[in-house]
Every structure is written in structure tokens, then in C-alpha cells.
Amino acid sequence: METKVNLQVLTLILPICLYSCTKIDFEGMFIPAESANDRFEQSIKWNDSHPLREFFSAYDDYAIISMGDSHVGETGDLDSFLNASDKRKPVAIVVAGDLTNGLEKEYNAFQDHIFSHTAIPINLIAGNHDMNFGGWSRFYSRFGSSSYAFTVKTPVASDLFICLESGSATLGSKQLQWLTGILKNNRQIYRHCVVYTHNNFFLFRHVEASLMPVEEMECLMRLFHDYNVEIEITAHDHKAYIDSIGGTTYIVMPALKKGPEQSGYLELAVNGNYIKHKFIYL
Amino acid sequence: MEKTRNSVKETLTEKEGLVPETSVSDKPLPEIIILILFCSCFLQHELIAQTQLNVCTEFGKNNVSEGLFVKTAAFFQYNTGHYNFRAGMQLNLKSNTPNDLSGYSAKLTRDLNIKNFPLELAVYFVNIPVSHEFLESNKGFITSCELEHIYISAGINTRTYSFHERKSENSPLPGKRIHEMWTILYDFTYSLKPAESKWNLSAAITDFDNFTINQETNPEFKIGGSFKMKNNLELYTESCIKCAGAMNTNVNFFGFFTRTGLIWKLK
Numbered sequence: 001m002e003t004k005v006n007l008q009v010l011t012l013i014l015p016i017c018l019y020s021c022t023k024i025d026f027e028g029m030f031i032p033a034e035s036a037n038d039r040f041e042q043s044i045k046w047n048d049s050h051p052l053r054e055f056f057s058a059y060d061d062y063a064i065i066s067m068g069d070s071h072v073g074e075t076g077d078l079d080s081f082l083n084a085s086d087k088r089k090p091v092a093i094v095v096a097g098d099l100t101n102g103l104e105k106e107y108n109a110f111q112d113h114i115f116s117h118t119a120i121p122i123n124l125i126a127g128n129h130d131m132n133f134g135g136w137s138r139f140y141s142r143f144g145s146s147s148y149a150f151t152v153k154t155p156v157a158s159d160l161f162i163c164l165e166s167g168s169a170t171l172g173s174k175q176l177q178w179l180t181g182i183l184k185n186n187r188q189i190y191r192h193c194v195v196y197t198h199n200n201f202f203l204f205r206h207v208e209a210s211l212m213p214v215e216e217m218e219c220l221m222r223l224f225h226d227y228n229v230e231i232e233i234t235a236h237d238h239k240a241y242i243d244s245i246g247g248t249t250y251i252v253m254p255a256l257k258k259g260p261e262q263s264g265y266l267e268l269a270v271n272g273n274y275i276k277h278k279f280i281y282l
Numbered sequence: 283m284e285k286t287r288n289s290v291k292e293t294l295t296e297k298e299g300l301v302p303e304t305s306v307s308d309k310p311l312p313e314i315i316i317l318i319l320f321c322s323c324f325l326q327h328e329l330i331a332q333t334q335l336n337v338c339t340e341f342g343k344n345n346v347s348e349g350l351f352v353k354t355a356a357f358f359q360y361n362t363g364h365y366n367f368r369a370g371m372q373l374n375l376k377s378n379t380p381n382d383l384s385g386y387s388a389k390l391t392r393d394l395n396i397k398n399f400p401l402e403l404a405v406y407f408v409n410i411p412v413s414h415e416f417l418e419s420n421k422g423f424i425t426s427c428e429l430e431h432i433y434i435s436a437g438i439n440t441r442t443y444s445f446h447e448r449k450s451e452n453s454p455l456p457g458k459r460i461h462e463m464w465t466i467l468y469d470f471t472y473s474l475k476p477a478e479s480k481w482n483l484s485a486a487i488t489d490f491d492n493f494t495i496n497q498e499t500n501p502e503f504k505i506g507g508s509f510k511m512k513n514n515l516e517l518y519t520e521s522c523i524k525c526a527g528a529m530n531t532n533v534n535f536f537g538f539f540t541r542t543g544l545i546w547k548l549k
Contacts, residue, residue, distance in 0.1 A: 036345075036534045130531040168534035169500070169527030173345045199530075202443075203462040203497060208532040210499040215537075219346040220414045221443070222379075225415060245460045246415060246445045 033134045036172030039165060041125075043097055043145035045177070053150035055091045055121060060156045060272050063088055067265035068096035068198065068235025069255035071129060072110040077256050077263045080282045082117040088267065091152050093120050096235040096253065097127020097167065098196030102135030109144050123150060127210075127235065128167040129196035136167075149182060151190070152270070159270060160190035166199040168209040176219070183227035192275060194231045194268070195224065201232065201250050204241040224248040230273060233266065240264065240279050251277060333548040334359040339375075344524065344537020351539075352376040353384060355492060366402075367389040372493045385410045385493030402426040404437075412495055414496050417444050424467055430476045435469035435488075439495050465489075466498045482511045484520075491522070499529035500536075514547040 065085050070078055085093055095114075100106035114122060126139045126146040139146065146165035151158050162182060164171055171179065179195075187193055198211070201217050211217065224232060225246040232248055238255035254264035264281035336357040343350055357370035372385040389406035403425050410418040424437030441462040471486035486504040489496045497500070506520030519542045526536040 032533050128527065129530045131532045167527075167530070168532045169530045170345050170534050170536055172534070173348075176346060177348075202460055203441075203465065206463045206465070208499055208529055211497050213344075213500050213524060213526050213536050214494060214496050215344060215420075216346050216526070218410075218416070218418065221416060222413045225413075225445075236438045243460050245443055245458065281388075 001118040003269065032168065033131065033210070036165070036168045036170050037174045039136055039140075039167075040147050040172055040178070040213060042140055043147040046140070046145040047148050050144065053121070053123065053148065055150060055152045057091050057152055057154045060154045060228070060270075062152060062154065063090040063271050064092055064094060064161070064194075064268045064270070065090040065121060065265060066094040066096055066196070066233055066253060066268065067256040068127065068253050069098040069238055069257055070095070070100075070110070071098055071255070071257050072100050072106050074258075075109060075113050077258060077282055078110075078113055079117070081256055081265055082114065084265075084280065085120055086118055090267075092122060092150065092161075092253070093122045094163065094233075095122060095124045096159070096163075097125045097197050098129040098235060098255075099124065099127070099139075100135065101129045102132030102138070104138060104243075107135070107138045107142060110190055123148075123163055125163045125196060125198055126165055126167050128169070131167045138265065139232050147178065156272070157191035159187065159192040160194070162193070162195045164195065164197045166197040166212065169199050170216055171197075171212075171220075176216075180223060183223060183229070187227045187229075191268060191273070193227070193229045194233065194275075195229050196233045198235050200234045200236050200242065200252055204237070204243065204252060205239065207237055210235055219247070221246065231268070231277070233268075239256075242277070247278075254281065255277060256282075318338075332361040333362070335546045335548060336370075336543055337546075338518075338543025340539050340541035341376075342537060342539025344539075345526075346378075347537065348378045350376060351378070355385075357492075364393040366393070370492060380413050381411050383411055387493065400428060402428075408493060412443075417446065417448055418442075419444065422464075422467065426469075428477065431473050433469070433471040433473070433486075435467065437467040438464050439467050439490070440464050441495070453497050465495070467495070468498065471504075479510075481507070481508050496524075500524070500526060501528060510514065516545040518543055518545065 036225045065088060067081055072078065099110045124143045126136065130139050147163065149160060149162045151160055162179065164175060164179060199212055205212060225248060229248050231251060233251045233253065235253050237252050238259060239252065239261045240254040241252040243250055251266065253266045254261055256265055257263055262281045264279050267278045267280055292299045295304050336359065341350055341352045352375040353372055354375055355370055355372035357365065359368040359409045370387045374382055374384045385408060387406060387408040389404050391402050391404040394401040394403060398510055405423045408420040412418050419442045420439055422437055422439035424435055426435040443460045445458050467490050469486060469488035471484050473482050473484040475482045484506045487501050488504065489498045489501055491502065502522050502524050504522045506518065508518040510516045510517055521538065521540045523538050524536040526534045
């Protein structure tokens with residue numbers, strides 16, 4: 001009898017505890033606030049009403065600095081990253097998702113912090129944690145699109161950087177169609193092509209964070225090979241890895257966050273026909 | 283363009299130990315030939331062993347299929363004593379992928395009975411030609427238990443992607459192979475009636491299918507039904523819904539498929 005009562009109490013208390021948990025959005029595991037296609041349509045709408053992102057470099061060698069998984073609560077490592085970026089003077093910064101854990105106060109902290117600390121253009125992508133607790137609307141209202149391309153023009157050539165939203169471990173059919181269109185129609189115009197997503201492609205170590213379904217990952221592998229995407233940069237796993245197949249180098253960035261793994265970020269140094277990458281640890 | 287590819291290679295070689303091994307020997311063709319020869323050896327003993335043929339067709343749609351896909355597959359199964367060998371092959375009938383052959387597999391199972399508890403142990407490989415250049419190779423082991431209404435499987439899978447250079451191009455590309463970390467396989471099926479029943483209905487949650495093996499955090503939900511038309515002929519159908527990102531805390535619908543097939547128990 002006592003066991004039965006305890007079970008009933010547990011059955012009642014457990015959903016309340018899970019629902020009120022501010023770290024993990026359990027509801028989002030089963031019921032999405034919006035689909036990947038919905039988010040992509042909003043991003044495209046935003047792109048249509050804003051100018052194309054074009055950056056210029058006076059020299060043919062330049063740097064792009066990327067980071068991900070800051071999960072802002074504390075901003076210590078973010079400060080170190082921004083200070084280091086200001087010294088390096090990259091053409092642009094890319095933040096590849098998981099800026100926050102989706103909460104309003106975290107979005108406010110991130111927004112206040114990052115834009116007041118640097119004048120370098122910042123390109124943001126939403127990650128899965130940014131969408132927790134209906135977080136996409138907070139991301140979109142502050143930063144706009146999460147699916148876009150930007151170019152870097154040098155006196156010699158132009159390079160293409162494509163940022164994709166993969167917070168639900170899928171690009172969605174519409175974003176995939178858009179990506180295919182860009183690569184098919186525009187890839188040959190550009191010298192280098194680099195793609196950013198939040199979600200990882202390969203399971204370099206055993207983690208419970210979802211990768212894309214294998215069919216989607218393989219579709220992207222084919223696409224990247226066919227259109228000579230040289231580098232694919234992801235975050236999500238929190239641990240740095242590099243591997244290469246079919247002409248594409250797949251890079252997983254370390255998290256810019258104190259944790260079991262060392263906090264760090266990635267520097268891409270473009271020097272003419274060469275792209276060098278370097279992990280920088282804080 | 284080639285210059286660019288070479289440049290990435292050069293950059294990577296600067297990082298010792300990060301570049302994957304570049305020699306490739308696992309071409310799909312010899313494995314198919316070995317598989318066919320192996321199956322044909324068993325066919326010669328058809329009269330003295332239990333054999334089974336499973337032919338099925340599936341259609342479905344997902345975020346990357348660009349419309350409907352249609353596939354067909356055949357599995358040959360041979361039982362002798364406590365051992366069971368199964369080999370299968372799948373073809374694309376309608377697909378946006380470039381190749382006709384979409385998978386081939388082999389599985390060797392040993393039946394065990396531990397204190398009247400039925401258990402199966404199996405080793406397998408599943409190869410999936412992703413395109414003319416990429417091959418997905420899976421290897422693993424799996425243990426299963428079939429009770430009156432419940433079927434449970436659990437196992438471990440490892441995956442390797444290999445890249446085969448096109449013969450027409452004479453340009454070495456960096457990176458020939460990527461080895462992935464192991465994933466856990468699971469299948470939990472509940473059937474309405476015992477397995478020997480004339481008809482049955484079932485529901486399952488799993489992360490693998492005949493020629494698709496996903497990470498454990500990308501589950502598939504299946505419902506199915508079967509009908510024994512004759513003692514040696516069974517018609518079955520199953521439908522599956524796939525989702526992406528369930529454990530990402532932001533789930534999204536990925537796709538579905540429906541499969542119909544016939545299992546023919548040969549003498």
C-alpha cells in the first residue's frame with residue numbers, strides 16, 4: 001500500500017519537476033515549438049529585408065574567428081574571446097550556436113555583452129539550446145536570420161561562408177533546397193567555400209547529443225563533395241575534433257565554456273589559396 | 283579548384299595525427315561477390331535445410347529525399363541447427379541518390395537457451411553505398427530475446443565512411459576514411475498476439491532498420507501487422523515515423539516510410 005502511494009506521489013511530482021527544470025526543455029523533446037522549415041522561412045524573410053552580408057579585406061590574407069557553445073550564464077570566457085578577437089582583428093566573427101540555454105535573461109546577457117565589447121561584425125547561428133523554452137522567438141527578435149551566407153572580398157578573390165541552422169538536428173527540407181541552390185548556382189564564383197552548422201556530422205566520440213539522421217548527413221556529405229565545400233565547421237559536442245573525407249575537412253570546435261573540456265575557439269586564417277585552422281584554448 | 287583542395291590537405295598534414303589513413307582497400311564489389319558465392323553454397327543444400335526468402339518494397343519521404351522514394355529488398359535466410367545466416371540486398375527504384383544499389387548485408391546468428399530463456403547472439407555487417415564515391419560500412423553485434431508478446435534487441439554498432447576516388451580524376455583528395463565511435467542499437471517491439479498466430483499487430487521503438495542505422499538518440503517509431511496466408515507464406519506490412527533531434531531537446535519530424543513484404547519459407 002505504502003509503495004503504491006509513493007509511486008502515485010512520484011508520478012505526480014516527477015512531471016512537475018521536469019516541467020519546471022530550467023536547464024533542459026523536456027517538453028521540446030516531444031513537442032516542437034516550431035519546425036525547422038518554419039524557422040527557415042522566418043530567416044529567409046529576414047534576409048530578404050536586410051542587405052547581403054559582404055565583408056572586405058584589404059589583403060588576400062585574412063582571418064575569421066569562430067566559437068560556439070558559450071551557453072551564457074557567466075561571461076568570463078566570452079570576455080577573453082572578445083579581447084583576443086579584438087587583438088587578432090578578424091574580418092568577421094561566427095558564433096555557431098548554443099549562445100544561451102534559451103532563457104530570456106541569458107539572451108539579454110549575451111546580447112548586452114557581445115555587441116558592447118567589439119566592433120567586429122558578428123554572425124550568429126542558433127543552436128539546439130538556444131531554442132529551449134521557446135527560445136527561437138527570442139533569438140529571432142534580437143539577431144534575425146539563422147540561415148544565410150556571407151562573403152569576404154579581397155583584392156584577388158571572393159570567398160563564400162554559409163551559415164545553416166541545425167538546432168533540431170535537421171536542416172529541414174526547405175533549408176536543404178536553399179543550400180543546394182546556393183552551391184549549384186554560386187559555388188563556382190567563389191574561391192573558398194566554408195559551411196557552418198551547429199550540429200555535428202560524425203560521431204567522433206560517444207555522446208548523447210543528437211547528430212543529424214544518417215540519411216541527412218550522407219546527403220550533405222555528397223553535396224559538399226560535389227560542390228567542393230572545403231571546410232565544415234560545427235560546435236555542439238564541446239570537444240575539438242578534425243577529420244577529413246572526400247575533399248571536405250570536418251571540424252568540431254571546442255566549447256567556449258568552462259567544463260570538463262578545455263574552453264576554446266577556432267581561428268581560420270585564409271592566405272590566398274590556403275586555409276589554415278587553429279584551435280586557441282583559453 | 284584543385285589547387286584549393288590541395289591547400290586544405292597541406293594545412294591538415296601540418297597537424298600530426300589528425301589526418302586519417304589514406305589507403306583504401308574496402309571496395310564494395312568483392313564483398314558482394316563473396317556474399318553471392320556464400321549464399322549459393324547454402325542453396326545447394328536447400329533440400330536438407332530450412333531456408334526462407336523475404337522480399338519487400340518500401341516507399342516513403344523524408345527531409346532529404348526530394349519527393350517520394352521507392353526501394354525494394356530481398357533477404358535470403360538459411361537455418362541449420364542453432365545457426366542462422368541471413369544475407370540481403372536493397373535497390374533504389376526511385377530515389378535522388380546516384381546509385382541503384384542502396385545496401386547489402388549479412389548476419390550470422392546463434393540460438394542459445396540459457397535456463398529455458400531463449401536468446402540470440404548475432405554478428406553482422408551492413409554496407410551502404412552512399413554515392414559512387416562514398417561507402418558507409420557498419421559492423422556490430424546484437425543480442426535478441428523473443429518472448430510471447432515482446433521482442434527485445436540490444437547491441438553495438440561501429441561505422442566507417444570510406445571515400446573511393448573516381449577513376450576519371452587523377453587528383454588525390456585528402457581524407458579517405460572516417461571511423462565513428464560505437465552506437466547502441468535497440469529494438470523494443472510489442473506484439474498483440476504470440477508470434478505463431480495467424481495474424482498479428484505490433485508497435486516498436488528502435489534506432490535501426492534493415493539498411494539504416496542511426497544514433498540511439500534518433501529513434502524510429504513503427505507499427506506493423508502480419509498475416510499468414512499459408513503455412514509457409516506470410517504477408518507483412520509496417521509503417522515508420524522518424525524524428526530528428528529528440529535528445530537535442532528540440533524534436534523535428536524527419537520522415538516516414540511504409541513497407542510491405544512477403545516471407546516465403548522454402549522446404
